[in-house]
Amino acid sequence: MNPSSYHPDAFPANFTWGVSTAAFQIEGGASADGKGPSTWDTFCQEPGRIQNDATGKVACDHYHRYQEDIDIIQNLGVGAYRFSLSWSRMFPEGRGAPNQAGFDFYDRLIDGLLAKGITPWVTLFHWDTPDALQKTFGGWASREIADCFADYATAVGKHFGDRVKNFFTTNEFNNITDRGYYLGQFAPGLNCDIATRNQTRHNALLAHGKGVQALRATVPDARIGLAEDPVSCVPIMDTPEHVEAARKAYRLVNARFLTAVLEGGYPEEYLEDEGANAPEIREGDFDIISSPIDLLGINAYTPTHIRAADNERGFEQLPKPAAYPRMDIDWLYLEPDILYWGCRFLKELWNVPELYVSENGCPCADSLNAQGEVLDTDRIMYLRHHLRSATRAISEGYPLKGYFQWSLMDNFEWANGYNARFGLYYVNYETLERIEKLSAKYYRQVIQANRVL
Numbered sequence: 001m002n003p004s005s006y007h008p009d010a011f012p013a014n015f016t017w018g019v020s021t022a023a024f025q026i027e028g029g030a031s032a033d034g035k036g037p038s039t040w041d042t043f044c045q046e047p048g049r050i051q052n053d054a055t056g057k058v059a060c061d062h063y064h065r066y067q068e069d070i071d072i073i074q075n076l077g078v079g080a081y082r083f084s085l086s087w088s089r090m091f092p093e094g095r096g097a098p099n100q101a102g103f104d105f106y107d108r109l110i111d112g113l114l115a116k117g118i119t120p121w122v123t124l125f126h127w128d129t130p131d132a133l134q135k136t137f138g139g140w141a142s143r144e145i146a147d148c149f150a151d152y153a154t155a156v157g158k159h160f161g162d163r164v165k166n167f168f169t170t171n172e173f174n175n176i177t178d179r180g181y182y183l184g185q186f187a188p189g190l191n192c193d194i195a196t197r198n199q200t201r202h203n204a205l206l207a208h209g210k211g212v213q214a215l216r217a218t219v220p221d222a223r224i225g226l227a228e229d230p231v232s233c234v235p236i237m238d239t240p241e242h243v244e245a246a247r248k249a250y251r252l253v254n255a256r257f258l259t260a261v262l263e264g265g266y267p268e269e270y271l272e273d274e275g276a277n278a279p280e281i282r283e284g285d286f287d288i289i290s291s292p293i294d295l296l297g298i299n300a301y302t303p304t305h306i307r308a309a310d311n312e313r314g315f316e317q318l319p320k321p322a323a324y325p326r327m328d329i330d331w332l333y334l335e336p337d338i339l340y341w342g343c344r345f346l347k348e349l350w351n352v353p354e355l356y357v358s359e360n361g362c363p364c365a366d367s368l369n370a371q372g373e374v375l376d377t378d379r380i381m382y383l384r385h386h387l388r389s390a391t392r393a394i395s396e397g398y399p400l401k402g403y404f405q406w407s408l409m410d411n412f413e414w415a416n417g418y419n420a421r422f423g424l425y426y427v428n429y430e431t432l433e434r435i436e437k438l439s440a441k442y443y444r445q446v447i448q449a450n451r452v453l
Ligand code: PNW
Pocket: 022, 025, 171, 172, 175, 229, 299, 301, 302, 331, 359, 406, 413, 422
């Protein structure tokens, strides 16, 4: 950076600015043009699973309104758009015969983005498992899922690889495996035993690794990573003993997923903790799982505070005090420093080459005022302080290359249905109109100035 133009809140000139969405949360068109059902379509049919029994049948109707959405993405001034593909839109049975209309939809979307100079960042899988694979072999509980995912990744690479160069294989393993198969809060809504849960984790890692290899083989110039939401360990203060404790914690509390991918094995402590419930690991699994990646996406929302402790592992996770500030959902506590510490620990522990914040954002109790505006100063506050934490990471040399805000517009927030609004654009769910919030104006200005405002 030219020292005369140096500003402490500035981003580097080539910084990637983006917004994120996911197929099931925005598309609707749940059975349009030959799409097969996903486990989320099925899960939403079970009464009591989703707040107000909401479904993804229409969602934001992005399937039909994608052109308008491309226009608002362009209007925000972002250079990159992260979205996911619906597997069962392209392979209604999860494998076998493709559905041409599904490929056609993503062709229209991708070509439309490229025509406006917006770079597509594709997530292959954001939780909407083809229901047929769930019914045939139990979805992520079976190793078969990894081969199906590899075939799907090959098809995606072959078809879109001429135009799409940036890929995330999977999004947030925890919400696929633990929440889906053990806690039962997300599709497929099961309460399996711990051994099965651990096996779903392992199968998901394997699918990711095979997905990397499939993309590598079909798109030689691809940049490939995964999007994870590591437990965001933050030291209670920036002193050597607590920082050291938080770094140790980061490695161990993320053992089941990120550590396993980046180290090519489960830490001993994990295997010890899981004992007889540890997953079956076949020879060669970890060569696949640790296939080299070019970048890592971190989805960062909420902190876990750590202090040094005089115990075997050297750290302790602190509970949240009753009045700790949070945003408009029970689990999202405010701690902007998650971005700084995340980047720092990922570099220090595993020397990750390139980092992207693949999601960061918050739900607010947004509403339209008499003038039809949404004055979400709380979301602006959230963004401003997280962005400042990002500039701290960059200024100290951690390889943070881009930031994708979650989310472009309000959408289907999983078990919360339409009751948590994460968007820069407000969605009127009766008319499906998209209305720019104050935070969208803020984000546009930030991108233009390329610094925190
Ligand atoms: C992520 N938690 O999910 C997902 O990638 C998005 O699809 C989702 O809309 C967004 O974050 C906001 O929730 C999460 O309980 C769901 O800590 C739950 C948690 C974290 C992330």
